Amino acid sequence: MFLKTNSSQRNVIAFLIVCAIVVTSTTVGSAQEVQRVASLSKVESSRAAASKQNKYTFIMFWKDQDEATKAMWSSLQQNLANKKETTTFAAVNTNDPAEAKLVEEYGVSRAPMPLTLAIAPNGAVTGSFVKKINADYIQQSFVSPAKARCMLTLQSRKMVLLCVNQDGKSAMPQGVQNFKAIPCYKDIVEVVSVSAAESNESAFLQELEVPKQSNNTTVVFMAPPGVMVGMFNGNVTHQQLIAELQKAGKGCGVEGCKHCKE
Structure with a gap:
C-alpha cells in the first residue's frame, strides 16, 4: 500500500543531500x-x-x-x-x-x-x-545514526529502503526482501532498519513525516541524488517498489531506475 506524501515530504529528501559528493569504499586486504x-x-x-x-x-x-x-x-x-x-x-x-x-x-x-x-x-x-x-x-550537522547511514548511502549513489517499526524486532517486510534479492538491485540498494521507539531517531522520522503510532512497518524508499520515491506500509510488494522506482525516471540517479529488469 502506497502512503500518500505531500510536497514537503518529497522535498525533505533534499536536506539529506547536503552537497554533490560521491563517497566510494572498497574492501582491501x-x-x-x-x-x-x-x-x-x-x-x-x-x-x-x-x-x-x-x-x-x-x-x-x-x-x-x-x-x-x-x-x-x-x-x-x-x-x-x-x-x-x-x-x-x-x-x-x-x-x-x-x-x-x-x-x-x-x-x-x-x-x-x-x-x-x-x-x-x-x-x-x-x-x-x-x-x-x-x-x-x-x-x-549532528545527526542520528540512521540518518547518517541513509545520507552516506545516497551520497554513494545507492538507494535506501528505510524500514521503520515500533519495536525494533519486526522482520524485514517480504516485499523489501524480494526487492533486495533481485540481482540487478541487490548491490545498489541498502536496507536500513530503525525502531520508532528510539528517541534519538525521532527528529529524523519526524522530518520524513513517518506516521506515528503505526502498528505496521513503514517503508521509506529513497534514491539519489535526492528523490523521495515513496512511502509505503509493510505490506508493499516488490512489484510496487519497482513501479514507483520506474516512475521516478530521470530524477533517480541510479541507472537501474530505468533499465533494471526483474
Whole structure:
C-alpha cells in the first residue's frame, strides 16, 4: 500500500543531500590497508582517527587568507572548543599538494571558498557551509545514526529502503526482501532498519513525516541524488517498489531506475 506524501515530504529528501559528493569504499586486504593508512595525508589521518573514536570531523577548505576565511576559522575554533569529546576540526588549503586526494574526494576544487564540510563518523557529509558558519549550523550537522547511514548511502549513489517499526524486532517486510534479492538491485540498494521507539531517531522520522503510532512497518524508499520515491506500509510488494522506482525516471540517479529488469 502506497502512503500518500505531500510536497514537503518529497522535498525533505533534499536536506539529506547536503552537497554533490560521491563517497566510494572498497574492501582491501590487511597488507593493502597498511599501505593505505601509511599513505594518508595529515588531515586524512585525523579524519580516520576521529571516525574510530566516533567523532565528527569539520574540514574547512580555503584558497585565500581573506576576511571570510579568517572569520570562518575563528567561528569553528570558538564553537568547537567545548566539543572536543565529539568533534575534531582541520583546515585544508585546496592548493596544497599533500591534501590533493582529499580535495578530489570531496570535489571541492572549484567550490566557493571558504567551505566547511561536516563529516559524520561513518563518512557521511552531514553539513556543507559556504562563507559563513555559526553555532546553529554546527549543531544541525549532528545527526542520528540512521540518518547518517541513509545520507552516506545516497551520497554513494545507492538507494535506501528505510524500514521503520515500533519495536525494533519486526522482520524485514517480504516485499523489501524480494526487492533486495533481485540481482540487478541487490548491490545498489541498502536496507536500513530503525525502531520508532528510539528517541534519538525521532527528529529524523519526524522530518520524513513517518506516521506515528503505526502498528505496521513503514517503508521509506529513497534514491539519489535526492528523490523521495515513496512511502509505503509493510505490506508493499516488490512489484510496487519497482513501479514507483520506474516512475521516478530521470530524477533517480541510479541507472537501474530505468533499465533494471526483474
